[in-house]
Amino acid sequence: GDKVVQWAEDLDLSVAGFFNPGYGINTLAGLMQVACVALLLVGAEVGQTTINVVTVAKCVLVLFMTVMGFALYRGSNLTPFLPKGFSGVLRGATSTYFGYLGFDEVCCLAGEAKNPQRNVPNSLFITVGSVTVLYIFSAWALVAAQDYRDIDPESGYSQAFKDRGAGWAGQFVAAGEIATLPLVVLVSFLAQPRLQFAMAEDGLIPRVFAEVDAKGNLRKGILIAGTVATVIALFVPFTYLDDAISAGILFSFSLTNTGLVVVRRESPPDSPHLLRNLLFAFNALALAASFAWTYTPLGGPETAAPVLLTAAAAGVACVIARACPDREAPGSNEEGNFRVPLVPFIPCAGAFFNYVLISQLTWLGIAVIFGYTALAFAWYLFYGARHSVGNRDGWADLLRESRADADGGLTNSLLA
Numbered sequence: 001g002d003k004v005v006q007w008a009e010d011l012d013l014s015v016a017g018f019f020n021p022g023y024g025i026n027t028l029a030g031l032m033q034v035a036c037v038a039l040l041l042v043g044a045e046v047g048q049t050t051i052n053v054v055t056v057a058k059c060v061l062v063l064f065m066t067v068m069g070f071a072l073y074r075g076s077n078l079t080p081f082l083p084k085g086f087s088g089v090l091r092g093a094t095s096t097y098f099g100y101l102g103f104d105e106v107c108c109l110a111g112e113a114k115n116p117q118r119n120v121p122n123s124l125f126i127t128v129g130s131v132t133v134l135y136i137f138s139a140w141a142l143v144a145a146q147d148y149r150d151i152d153p154e155s156g157y158s159q160a161f162k163d164r165g166a167g168w169a170g171q172f173v174a175a176g177e178i179a180t181l182p183l184v185v186l187v188s189f190l191a192q193p194r195l196q197f198a199m200a201e202d203g204l205i206p207r208v209f210a211e212v213d214a215k216g217n218l219r220k221g222i223l224i225a226g227t228v229a230t231v232i233a234l235f236v237p238f239t240y241l242d243d244a245i246s247a248g249i250l251f252s253f254s255l256t257n258t259g260l261v262v263v264r265r266e267s268p269p270d271s272p273h274l275l276r277n278l279l280f281a282f283n284a285l286a287l288a289a290s291f292a293w294t295y296t297p298l299g300g301p302e303t304a305a306p307v308l309l310t311a312a313a314a315g316v317a318c319v320i321a322r323a324c325p326d327r328e329a330p331g332s333n334e335e336g337n338f339r340v341p342l343v344p345f346i347p348c349a350g351a352f353f354n355y356v357l358i359s360q361l362t363w364l365g366i367a368v369i370f371g372y373t374a375l376a377f378a379w380y381l382f383y384g385a386r387h388s389v390g391n392r393d394g395w396a397d398l399l400r401e402s403r404a405d406a407d408g409g410l411t412n413s414l415l416a
Contacts, residue, residue, distance in 0.1 A: 001026040001027070001028035001029030001030075001032065001233070002026070002029075002154050002238065003154060003155055003174065003177055003178060003181070004028050004178055005028065006154050006155050006174075024235060024236075024237050025234060025235060026233060026234060026235075026237070027234070029233040029234065030230055030233045030234035032182055032185055032233070033185065033189070033226065033229050033230045033233040033234075034226075034230055035182075036182075036185055036186045036189050036226070037189070037222060037223070037226030037227075037229070037230065039186065040189070040190070040193070040217075040222045040226070041217070041219060041222055041223065041226075050183070051183070051187060054180050054183045054184075057176070057179075057180055058176075058180045058184075059130075059134070061173065061176040061177070061180065062134050062138050063134075064169075064172070064173070064176075065138055065141065065142075065157045065173055066134075066137050066138045066141045067141075068141070068145075068157075068161060068166065068169050068173075069138070069140075069141025069142050069144055069145040069157070069160070070141045070144060070145075072144070072145040072146075072160075072161070072164045072166065073144045073145065074144065074145065074146075075144075077143055077144055077145070077146065077147050077148070078143065078144055083148065087294075087360070090356065090357060090360045091360045093357060093360075094243075094246050094247075094250070094357040094358070094360040094361055095242060095243065095246060095361075096135070096246075097246040097249055097250060097357065103124055103127040103128050103131065104249075106120060106123045106124055106127060107120065107124075117338065118338065120338075121338035142156055142157060142160060145160050145161070145164055146160035146163060146164065150163070155173075155174060155177075157170075157173050158170040158171070158173040158174040158177075161173065189225075189226070189229065192225045192229075193209075193218040193221040193222045193225060194218070196209040196210075196218070196221045196225060197209060197210050197218055197221060200221075201389070202388050202389050202390055203384065203387035203388045203389050203391075204380070204383075204384040204387070204388055205383075205384070208220050208221070208224075209221040209224070240364070240368075242365070243361045243362050243364065243365025243366075243368070244365050244368040244369055244372075246357075246361065246365070247358050247361050247365050247366060247368070247369035248369050248372065250354040250355075250357050250358050251354070251358065251369060251373060253350070253351075253354050254283065254350075254351040254354040254355060257347035257348070257350045257351040257354070258279055258283060258347070258351060260340060260343065260347045261275075261279060261320065261343060261344045261347050261348070262275065262279070263327065264326065264327055264340070264343040264344070265320060265324040265325070265326060265327055265343065265344060266324060266325060266326075266327040267324060268323060268324065268325065271323075274323060274324060275320065275324045278316055278319055278320050278323075278324070279320070281316050282313055282316040282317060282320070282348060282351075283351065285309055285312050285313035285316060286313045286348075286351060286352040286355050287355045287358075288309050289306055289309035289310045289312075289313055289352070289355075290352070290355035290356040290358065290359040291359045292305050292306035292309055293306040293310075293356065293359070294356075294359040294360060295359075310352075313348075313352060317344055317345060317348040320344045320348075321344055321345065324344075
């Protein structure tokens with residue numbers, strides 16, 4: 001929405017005032033979200049060919065911006081190369097982390113994949129690797145073309161090209177972003193009803209989110225999620241969402257890493273709650289260590305605090321590896337299935353670095369995500385824990401039954 005407003009203002013179009021009435025209202029963002037909800041409500045399918053075409057178009061656009069940025073290379077813009085130091089690198093990585101959100105949709109749609117045990121991990125590696133390479137070179141090209149202090153926060157590339165005398169390239173980039181972003185919004189929202197369906201099937205949220213109409217559409221779930229998303233798009237400026245989104249993703253990935261340890265390890269018979277207690281201790285120590293590294297002056301005696309906290313977190317991970325035996329996950333021994341190596345060390349390291357990035361956020365972003373997380377935990381304690389199918393019957397047995405009944409594929413709706 002912001003990009004369209006800026007483009008309309010650059011072209012002196014009269015609709016710019018309608019799209020940007022002020023008071024923090026983003027009319028176009030709300031209309032775009034309403035259109036996405038409407039398409040899903042009527043059951044319109046986004047064809048794989050369409051998604052592939054738009055994805056290729058976006059990659060081509062990013063490559064064009066990168067090449068154009070290097071064509072306008074100005075060496076003085078890269079001196080100093082790290083004007084904010086390594087802490088600035090971490091802060092920038094945290095703020096842009098929401099750009100990586102797309103790859104987790106691969107997991108959300110895994111129930112519809114062919115041979116998911118092989119194709120989903122491969123897709124994740126390819127997607128994350130490709131995005132990382134594109135991010136590095138496109139960011140390098142942008143700061144090479146324009147001083148980082150002059151980069152427009154809304155339309156960095158198009159404005160940089162205009163400022164350097166390549167107005168045609170700026171217009172091309174602006175048009176390309178506007179043409180491809182709406183489908184990105186639609187595809188991003190596409191996974192939300194499916195995620196709600198899976199949670200409702202487990203009992204974590206009310207059953208209404210799992211209700212399917214006569215056409216096989218998750219109508220009620222789409223409508224509820226779409227209403228909330230539309231209100232946010234209309235009235236909440238992206239400035240307030242940026243850090244909150246990144247923090248939410250990082251925190252959820254820390255929980256995912258923790259969940260991987262639960263799937264692959266189990267408490268010894270003589271201490272049934274050991275793994276749970278150790279994971280709680282590790283996450284608490286890792287979070288404390290991350291903030292200590294960020295806010296403690298290094299080089300003096302105060303450095304002992306983050307060092308000791310980090311060592312304690314690493315020690316807990318070693319205790320998990322030694323005291324908690326491997327758990328045989330369903331399908332783990334089947335040929336061709338991907339298994340994360342070095343559990344619990346890799347997932348624990350992933351969770352730790354996620355916390356390090358969270359500690360780089362503004363206090364507003366941290367307050368928002370921890371407030372939201374507190375509400376989520378409260379919901380789970382008072383509703384989800386009592387209604388969860390997995391919590392009542394045990395996930396391991398449910399997964400084994402689902403695989404036994406799948407007849408060669410994961411057809412059980414719990415796993416979908």
